[in-house]
Amino acid sequence: AQSVSQHNHHVILSEAASLELGCNYSYGGTVNLFWYVQYPGQHLQLLLKYFSGDPLVKGIKGFEAEFIKSKFSFNLRKPSVQWSDTAEYFCAVRGAGGSYIPTFGRGTSLIVHP
Amino acid sequence: DGGITQSPKYLFRKEGQNVTLSCEQNLNHDAMYWYRQDPGQGLRLIYYSQIVNDFQKGDIAEGYSVSREKKESFPLTVTSAQKNPTAFYLCASSVTGQGQSVGTFGSGTRLTVV
Secondary structure, eight states: OOEEEOSOSEEEEETTOOEEEOOEEEOSSOEEEEEEEEOTTSOOEEEEEEOSSOSEEEOGGGOEEEEEGGGTEEEEEESSOOGGGOEEEEEEEEETTSOSOOEEOOOEEEEEEO | OOOEEEEOSEEEEOTTOOEEEEEEEOSOOSEEEEEEEETTTEEEEEEEEEETTEEEEOTTOTTEEEOOSBTTBOOEEEOTTOSOOOEEEEEEEEOOSSSSOOOEEOOOEEEEEO
């Protein structure tokens, strides 16, 4: 069975600080990886995804994530956060080539102070 | 515009009552899913359906039931057997099969048992 671990449950930053949210997964095969974001009062949105190819994936709103296969990691980064990045962030993984059903991490709540 | 519609947005239920949450999609997706979101626990899969008239239990199906009589609709019933039903419920849909499918999420229903 696959599982996802997000190390930081709560992160508080000031605007312009750099962000890195950790995500590790366990799965015995090829994976697809996702980061989703949920802004306050809004629905879950896809930030970025990795299926294959370049392990450095760029998503919306200046976010990027790097897939490091040897470390089973898919950490999310942003060089300079904004107050509007305040949200909950979820990492998700699924076995490649199968149905969509991903396994989600527990989420990281990010608060950015202006 | 295509998308997923969940209704109602807020729902209150008395203990001992069953309640049904609606999920409709016009994306022509074959697969539909129900997740439960609790603070600090991420999203957990309740039920999913990959084709009309067929569905499978997810990780936390006890106390819930679903039906899939139409491709567009996947209602979730929270029964009185669900011991802790107060939560945020998310519906999602996706294409199935291999490929780079990603899911689309609805805006959620917040259920409160009073």
